[in-house]
Every structure is written in structure tokens, then in C-alpha cells.
Amino acid sequence: MSDYERLRQLDSKHMIHTFLPLETRDRTIFVKGKGCNLWDVAGREYLDMTGGLWLAQIGHGRPEMAEAAAKQMSTLEYATAFWEFSNDKAIALAAKLATLSPTGLDVVYFTSGGSESNDAAIKTARLFHAHRGEPERTWILSRNDAYHGLAYGGGTATGFDGLKAGVGPGIGHVHHLTPPKPFQTWRYNGQSTTDFCIAELEATIARIGSKNIAAMIGEPVMGVGGMVIPPDDYWPRVAQVLRKNGILLILDEVVTAFGRIGSWFGADKYNVKPDILVTAKGISSGYIPLGAVLMTREIADAVCEGHGFPVGYTYSGHPVACAIALENLRILEEERLVERANVMGQYFSDGLQRIKDLPSVGEIRHAGLGIAIELVADKKTGQPLPDNVIPDVIKRESGVIVRMANENVLVMSPPLVITESEADRAIEAVSSVLERVRADGSISSAA
Numbered sequence: 343m344s345d346y347e348r349l350r351q352l353d354s355k356h357m358i359h360t361f362l363p364l365e366t367r368d369r370t371i372f373v374k375g376k377g378c379n380l381w382d383v384a385g386r387e388y389l390d391m392t393g394g395l396w397l398a399q400i401g402h403g404r405p406e407m408a409e410a411a412a413k414q415m416s417t418l419e420y421a422t423a424f425w426e427f428s429n430d431k432a433i434a435l436a437a438k439l440a441t442l443s444p445t446g447l448d449v450v451y452f453t454s455g456g457s458e459s460n461d462a463a464i465k466t467a468r469l470f471h472a473h474r475g476e477p478e479r480t481w482i483l484s485r486n487d488a489y490h491g492l493a494y495g496g497g498t499a500t501g502f503d504g505l506k507a508g509v510g511p512g513i514g515h516v517h518h519l520t521p522p523k524p525f526q527t528w529r530y531n532g533q534s535t536t537d538f539c540i541a542e543l544e545a546t547i548a549r550i551g552s553k554n555i556a557a558m559i560g561e562p563v564m565g566v567g568g569m570v571i572p573p574d575d576y577w578p579r580v581a582q583v584l585r586k587n588g589i590l591l592i593l594d595e596v597v598t599a600f601g602r603i604g605s606w607f608g609a610d611k612y613n614v615k616p617d618i619l620v621t622a623k624g625i626s627s628g629y630i631p632l633g634a635v636l637m638t639r640e641i642a643d644a645v646c647e648g649h650g651f652p653v654g655y656t657y658s659g660h661p662v663a664c665a666i667a668l669e670n671l672r673i674l675e676e677e678r679l680v681e682r683a684n685v686m687g688q689y690f691s692d693g694l695q696r697i698k699d700l701p702s703v704g705e706i707r708h709a710g711l712g713i714a715i716e717l718v719a720d721k722k723t724g725q726p727l728p729d730n731v732i733p734d735v736i737k738r739e740s741g742v743i744v745r746m747a748n749e750n751v752l753v754m755s756p757p758l759v760i761t762e763s764e765a766d767r768a769i770e771a772v773s774s775v776l777e778r779v780r781a782d783g784s785i786s787s788a789a
């Protein structure tokens with residue numbers, strides 16, 4: 343029996359995979375990574391154009407990261423951040439994040455990932471108002487097609503009904519608004535995307551009552567929702583309405599922070615100042631689970647009043663995770679990878695122009711190295727391409743890994759270290775399959 347078959351059988355028997363039907367037979371079992379490449383147990387090489395799950399900013403298999411981890415593990419492998427206990431690496435990382443992040447977000451609470459961070463952020467927003475004498479401010483505004491993780495708090499804010507079916511009630515008082523998808527003009531009743539969204543936001547605040555709303559949560563650019571790039575005036579105008587009504591803005595930057603969209607934070611790119619900013623993924627480039635919730639001093643003061651912050655995770659401020667994140671940030675800065683995301687994003691956009699007139703391609707857009715191809719069944723109406731197997735075919739034919747977001751948006755979010763020749767290979771692989779896509783989502787075989 344081959345190594346692959348042995349592992350495949352064990353996997354089928356003992357592991358649950360998110361979004362994988364039980365009857366699915368095949369697995370892609372990775373054993374090694376370097377730069378933008380991954381290798382499976384049978385020795386096949388892949389080009390990782392998703393950067394894992396939007397996170398491998400500095401690329402796979404970097405020895406500097408292994409050294410940072412080994413050094414920290416042999417010095418101090420764990421320390422709690424409950425009560426008065428702290429550690430040098432967590433302190434250094436908190437201070438570093440305060441200097442990199444938008445002005446004013448000076449205080450950090452560490453978690454182990456995006457879902458935990460969003461739960462902490464939602465609690466933080468409600469606590470802030472409660473401690474300031476407005477406990478009735480509990481409502482959270484979110485958006486359809488938002489992804490804020492799959493724990494109960496952030497998971498309720500997530501805007502895909504299918505992800506909530508069968509798990510009973512989520513947290514209370516969450517309302518979903520229309521997302522800003524300029525490409526899908528039919529959503530906005532003939533108004534500009536931003537005008538429509540702002541009018542809806544104002545009407546919703548009037549209906550729920552501003553005094554009952556704690557915060558609005560949103561991704562600066564929606565990732566899972568389909569690499570949704572809002573018009574430039576969307577976030578500044580949303581922030582203005584929220585501020586006028588005493589409602590906090592939580593930016594979920596789990597995908598967008600640390601260079602993915604060509605800026606350190608989406609808040610910088612869209613010129614908006616959140617009260618709370620949620621990060622994970624790119625903070626460690628995936629070398630270790632880590633998340634961080636950044637907030638203003640005013641919020642931190644309010645939520646820590648009395649008995650202190652009532653949110654706590656065993657691994658908050660984990661010294662190994664923080665040492666790894668510090669090394670990751672050093673590499674991002676030294677290799678100027680945030681700037682590189684813009685250069686290479688443009689390179690992709692130029693290279694993909696050759697497929698822009700294909701019947702299935704509605705729009706090609708990018709923010710830094712978040713690249714999206716909106717796939718349509720009908721180019722005139724922009725109606726989405728039905729469910730399809732495009733990523734599977736691309737992987738099978740060329741070993742290039744891409745994914746679909748929101749079912750009809752082909753997304754690439756490669757490591758920021760990607761080279762031009764790797765980008766060329768990905769563009770060729772994607773183009774050669776999209777050239778064969780039919781209006782029902784099926785694909786004709788390669789010539």
C-alpha cells in the first residue's frame with residue numbers, strides 16, 4: 343500500500359475536515375512547503391496560490407522562523423497573561439503592533455486566531471457601553487456574505503445562513519446589512535453602491551434605535567464573501583454615520599492586515615479609523631496560531647474597569663507565538679513585502695487581461711495580492727456562474743491551487759514573496775481552464 347493510500351484511509355477514518363462531504367474519497371496530503379510551493383506525500387509539487395487560507399505572507403518553510411521558535415521554546419515555552427503575569431515577547435509584540443497599526447490603536451489583547459478574536463471584539467464592544475452606563479447598547483450590525491469565523495459570536499455575525507443551519511440560535515441582537523459589491527449593480531436599486539448602503543445603514547439605525555446598537559463589524563475588503571472591494575468612499579462614510587450615533591466600528595482585518603491588500607492594515611488603505619481592529623492569519627504568516635484584538639486606550643480603560651477584562655484564553659500572549667510573530671513582522675518589513683504585494687498584484691492584473699473578454703469572466707479585480715475573477719453565467723446581466731469545479735480541475739491539470747470564494751469568485755491570495763515566473767505559471771493555469779468553462783459551470787476537456 344502506498345504512503346498516500348495508508349494516510350488517506352487513516353484520514354477518512356479519523357479526521358473531520360471543514361466543508362468536506364464524508365463520501366469524498368481523495369485527499370491532497372501535504373508533507374513539505376518552501377516559498378510558494380507545497381509537496382504532497384506522493385512527491386507531487388503544487389503552486390500554493392491561496393497562501394494556505396489567505397495567510398502565508400512570507401512563504402512556506404523559512405528557516406528563520408524555525409530558529410525563532412526553537413530559541414523561544416528552549417528559553418520560555420509558555421507563560422500565562424492572566425492577572426499580573428506577562429512575558430517579554432508578548433510585551434514586545436504588543437508594542438510593535440501599536441506602532442504599526444493605525445494611530446490610536448495602542449492596546450492589544452492576544453488570542454489564538456480569527457474566530458476567538460471576533461468573539462473577544464464583540465464582547466469588548468458590548469462591555470465598553472455597559473461599563474459606560476449604556477448596557478442596552480447590545481446590537482451588532484454586520485453584513486450579508488461577511489465571514490467572521492465560525493465560533494458562536496463571530497459566527498453569528500458571519501453572513502452566510504447555510505453556515506448557521508442546525509446549530510440553534512446564535513448570539514442575540516445581530517443584524518445583517520447589504521454588502522458593497524459594486525460589480526453586482528442590480529443590488530442597489532439604481533443608486534450608487536455607497537449611497538444605497540448608507541441609506542440602508544441610516545434606516546436600520548433609526549429602526550433599531552441608535553441607543554441600542556453597540557458596534558458595526560466588517561472586513562475592509564471581504565475575503566470569503568468574494569474578494570469584495572468597496573468603493574473608496576464606503577468606509578469613510580460608514581464610519582461617519584457610526585460616529586454620529588455613538589456606535590463603535592470593529593474592522594475584521596483577519597485577512598486584510600499585514601500586507602495582503604497592499605497596506606499594513608485595510609484601515610490605512612481606506613482611510614478609516616476603527617475603534618477595534620481584529621487580526622490573525624498574516625500576523626504569524628500561519629507559522630503558529632495567533633490573533634490579536636487592537637483597541638483604543640479609551641475602550642481598554644472602560645472594559646478593564648472593576649475586576650478587569652472578563653475575556654481570557656489560556657494561550658493569550660503565548661511567548662512562542664509572539665516570538666514567531668515578531669520574526670514574521672521583521673521579515674515583512676525587511677523584505678518590503680507590503681509594497682511588493684502592490685507590485686505583484688498589478689502584475690497579476692496585467693497578466694490576466696488576456697482573459698477579460700471570455701464569456702465567463704465578469705470582472706477581474708485586485709487589492710494588493712488579493713486577486714479575484716468574478717465568474718458569470720451571463721456577461722450582460724452579470725448573473726453568477728453556477729456551482730463549479732474549476733479549482734479542482736486547475737489543481738489536477740497543473741498543480742496550481744486556487745479557490746472559489748462565495749461560489750463564483752475565483753480567488754488567488756499567494757504568498758507575498760511570489761516571483762514573476764510563478765505568477766506567470768498561475769495565470770497560464772487559470773486562463774487555460776477558464777477558456778473552457780461553459781455557462782452552466784461545466785468545463786470541456788483540454789484539447
Ligand code: PMP
Pocket residue numbers: 395454455456457458460489490491492561565566594595596597622623
Ligand atoms: N475573519 C475573517 C475575515 C476570516 O477570513 C476568517 C478566516 N478565514 C476569520 C475571521 C476566522 O479566523 P479563524 O479561522 O482563524 O478562526
